[in-house]
Amino acid sequence: MESAYLDHAATTPMLPEAIEAMTAQLGRVGNASSLHAAGRRTRQVVEESRESIADALGARPSEVVFTSGGTEADNLAIKGLYWARRAKGANRILVSAVEHHAALDPAHWLGDRQDAVVELLDVDEFGRVHPQTLRTAIERDPDSVALVSVMWANNEVGTVQPVRVLAAIARDHGIPFHTDAVQAVGQLPVVFADAGVDALTLSGHKVGGPMGVGALLLARGVDPVPVLHGGGQERDVRSGTLDAPSVAGLAAAVQTAIARQAETSARLAELRDGLIRKVRAAVPDVVLNGDPVNRLPGNAHFSFPGCEGDALLMLLDAKGVECSTGSACSAGVAQPSHVLLAMGADAVSARGSLRFSLGHTSTEADVDRVADVIGMVVERARRAGLS
Amino acid sequence: MRLRVLAAMSGGVDSAVAAARIAEAGHDVTGVHLALSANPQSYRTGARGCCTIEDSRDARRAADVIGIPFYIWDMAERFHRDVVEDFVSEYAAGRTPNPCLRCNEKIKFEAVLDRALALGFDAVATGHHARLVDGVLSRSPDEGKDQSYVLGVLTREQLSHAIFPLGDSTKAQVRQEAARRGLMVADKPDSHDICFIADGDTRGFLENRLGTAQGPIVDESGEVIGKHEGAYGFTVGQRKGLHIDRPAADGRPRYVLSIEPVSNTVTVGPRSSLEVTAIVTERPVWNGPVAEPREPLACTVQLRAHGEVYGCRVQVSGEEVHVELDAPATGVAAGQAAVFYLDDVVIGSATIARAA
Numbered sequence: 222m223e224s225a226y227l228d229h230a231a232t233t234p235m236l237p238e239a240i241e242a243m244t245a246q247l248g249r250v251g252n253a254s255s256l257h258a259a260g261r262r263t264r265q266v267v268e269e270s271r272e273s274i275a276d277a278l279g280a281r282p283s284e285v286v287f288t289s290g291g292t293e294a295d296n297l298a299i300k301g302l303y304w305a306r307r308a309k310g311a312n313r314i315l316v317s318a319v320e321h322h323a324a325l326d327p328a329h330w331l332g333d334r335q336d337a338v339v340e341l342l343d344v345d346e347f348g349r350v351h352p353q354t355l356r357t358a359i360e361r362d363p364d365s366v367a368l369v370s371v372m373w374a375n376n377e378v379g380t381v382q383p384v385r386v387l388a389a390i391a392r393d394h395g396i397p398f399h400t401d402a403v404q405a406v407g408q409l410p411v412v413f414a415d416a417g418v419d420a421l422t423l424s425g426h427k428v429g430g431p432m433g434v435g436a437l438l439l440a441r442g443v444d445p446v447p448v449l450h451g452g453g454q455e456r457d458v459r460s461g462t463l464d465a466p467s468v469a470g471l472a473a474a475v476q477t478a479i480a481r482q483a484e485t486s487a488r489l490a491e492l493r494d495g496l497i498r499k500v501r502a503a504v505p506d507v508v509l510n511g512d513p514v515n516r517l518p519g520n521a522h523f524s525f526p527g528c529e530g531d532a533l534l535m536l537l538d539a540k541g542v543e544c545s546t547g548s549a550c551s552a553g554v555a556q557p558s559h560v561l562l563a564m565g566a567d568a569v570s571a572r573g574s575l576r577f578s579l580g581h582t583s584t585e586a587d588v589d590r591v592a593d594v595i596g597m598v599v600e601r602a603r604r605a606g607l608s
Numbered sequence: 609m610r611l612r613v614l615a616a617m618s619g620g621v622d623s624a625v626a627a628a629r630i631a632e633a634g635h636d637v638t639g640v641h642l643a644l645s646a647n648p649q650s651y652r653t654g655a656r657g658c659c660t661i662e663d664s665r666d667a668r669r670a671a672d673v674i675g676i677p678f679y680i681w682d683m684a685e686r687f688h689r690d691v692v693e694d695f696v697s698e699y700a701a702g703r704t705p706n707p708c709l710r711c712n713e714k715i716k717f718e719a720v721l722d723r724a725l726a727l728g729f730d731a732v733a734t735g736h737h738a739r740l741v742d743g744v745l746s747r748s749p750d751e752g753k754d755q756s757y758v759l760g761v762l763t764r765e766q767l768s769h770a771i772f773p774l775g776d777s778t779k780a781q782v783r784q785e786a787a788r789r790g791l792m793v794a795d796k797p798d799s800h801d802i803c804f805i806a807d808g809d810t811r812g813f814l815e816n817r818l819g820t821a822q823g824p825i826v827d828e829s830g831e832v833i834g835k836h837e838g839a840y841g842f843t844v845g846q847r848k849g850l851h852i853d854r855p856a857a858d859g860r861p862r863y864v865l866s867i868e869p870v871s872n873t874v875t876v877g878p879r880s881s882l883e884v885t886a887i888v889t890e891r892p893v894w895n896g897p898v899a900e901p902r903e904p905l906a907c908t909v910q911l912r913a914h915g916e917v918y919g920c921r922v923q924v925s926g927e928e929v930h931v932e933l934d935a936p937a938t939g940v941a942a943g944q945a946a947v948f949y950l951d952d953v954v955i956g957s958a959t960i961a962r963a964a
Binding site for chain 1: 638677679680681682723726727728
């Protein structure tokens with residue numbers, strides 16, 4: 222049975238361009254830090270990759286810091302900027318309540334262990350941070366704010382944040398602003414220079430590149446304290462031998478995805494709207510979560526009253542539909558999503574939610590597969606939910 | 609017939625092999641690990657018991673090796689209410705509960721089975737060591753591992769949706785098979801004791817829940833010969849840990865004869881006073897191939913897990929079931945299950961209320 226893969230927000234298939242670039246480099250020797258010919262050849266690959274990523278995202282090559290992925294980039298931005306600013310007396314960290322755990326948890330760790338005061342920025346029912354919320358939080362004591370971190374678009378409900386506006390508020394007070402743009406790159410126009418942010422996280426495997434590689438775009442003059450110390454690679458901010466094959470794959474993916482972004486987004490939004498329409502037709506009381514307009518083109522996130530997300534997921538999996546409850550599970554037990562709770566949902570409806578996320582390989586047939594089975598699956602999950 | 613089977617996978621070797629067998633038999637199997645604690649212990653604590661992260665990973669890895677889908681079901685709330693709280697309140701009432709049996713009755717073959725049936729499964733398979741053929745439950749060939757006792761409380765209806773794929777195997781065979789199948793749990797130690805009391809200190813656990821309440825330890829004449837910190841800490845038949853400083857007149861060891869929760873009194877006496885030949889039981893379940901015995905039925909009875917088996921005559925009398933033992937039994941504790949057998953076949957069970 223061919224399955225309908227609708228979990229692109231978890232990971233999306235690698236683009237052929239990325240596979241080609243990566244596999245070509247896998248067969249070559251050379252450490253980009255070495256001075257001999259093999260080192261120079263590898264450095265050539267790495268620096269061309271850096272330049273093409275910078276070009277695709279409206280950044281300067283020197284602003285691209287390669288990391289092992291989105292989680293490391295978020296950790297570097299939040300811990301590194303906090304430590305740098307802490308030295309100057311600032312200790313408040315302002316993060317949105319709907320951040321990914323890769324941003325929330327470093328902030329809370331700093332709060333628990335490193336004297337940070339973590340303040341969560343409230344969101345509205347659609348998951349949006351209002352500019353006034355940030356302004357009020359900063360103005361309580363602007364000098365004490367070490368950094369602000371608000372994601373570009375939410376990984377669960379797809380809501381797009383007014384990042385430019387928020388970043389401008391932070392900038393007015395000279396506070397560094399980080400944004401986790403892991404879900405946005407490739408699906409939305411992301412231009413680093415225009416966004417006015419100081420640091421931006423991206424991940425390879427969410428844009429059709431390999432897993433295990435990502436980058437933090439760091440504006441000039443923004444110098445976080447390193448998390449990884451060692452050989453001084455990457456502006457001395459992130460030590461470690463560069464993974465040249467992955468970097469090449471990442472660059473090819475970013476370049477390809479960004480070149481096709483407008484076209485892909487339009488196509489995904491149309492498929493996604495069809496999915497929403499068909500799910501509503503089959504399950505009239507379904508609730509669409511997230512911002513109805515300002516959302517990722519590939520995201521459809523629903524709550525199904527009377528159902529448990531786990532049961533829906535299992536039944537859909539058995540019918541060849543692969544999606545996600547979108548919630549974190551540390552020991553495997555699904556907790557109600559902190560994103561939905563922050564948006565005002567109660568724990569019960571938060572548990573009855575599913576995320577369908579479309580990507581570059583999604584087709585009408587995938588949507589139809591969901592439409593064919595969702596009614597029956599919801600009915601069955603409801604029976605189990607009430608038992 | 610190809611069945612849709614939910615295989616409950618604890619992360620141990622038995623349930624892994626059970627799932628593998630049922631999948632190999634051609635059924636459509638889904639592995640499910642039951643998360644029974646709201647606060648799972650992590651690796652770091654080094655605790656071994658139910659629902660550690662390590663166990664759920666072991667279960668998932670086994671499911672991946674077998675090649676079946678795997679999910680975790682959160683049963684923490686039900687488990688806490690129906691097993692842990694029940695355990696505490698039974699002790700508080702002076703009875704001796706068996707939480708494993710309760711878990712089979714209320715969690716695996718009620719909460720999980722009901723949910724499974726609603727989701728379209730036909731049956732629940734577990735790694736219990738017991739035979740189940742055409743709805744008839746009987747002992748495992750591995751005497752030391754036989755778990756028919758803790759399954760004896762299941763109704764015919766529950767058994768009709770149960771599959772015990774290890775029914776004909778010994779534990780040693782199961783371990784060998786796990787190794788042959790490449791299941792990494794092959795040499796994982798057996799679980800013992802009560803899964804939700806990770807350190808094995810039942811009395812400490814109960815003290816923590818129920819607090820201490822000093823009361824008298826009396827002999828059969830009612831004379832106070834010692835004191836205790838809470839009657840719930842005792843089980844009928846218990847000999848150790850009485851802390852009586854006065855020796856018995858005859859110099860023989862003393863045993864707990866009864867526990868009276870209302871007056872918080874523990875009565876002790878010689879072994880001979882522990883002997884019981886007639887038992888009153890209640891809340892019977894008749895799940896075997898014979899009808900409930902309106903007339904005395906000669907059979908055997910087991911009065912606790914891995915306990916001795918006694919010849920007996922059993923008869924239903926109103927709400928109760930009267931059990932006449934052929935030979936005296938000791939350590940018959942209220943709250944434990946009496947499971948009735950004809951040879952190795954389970955015919956029913958009931959909860960021990962009192963000695964007659």
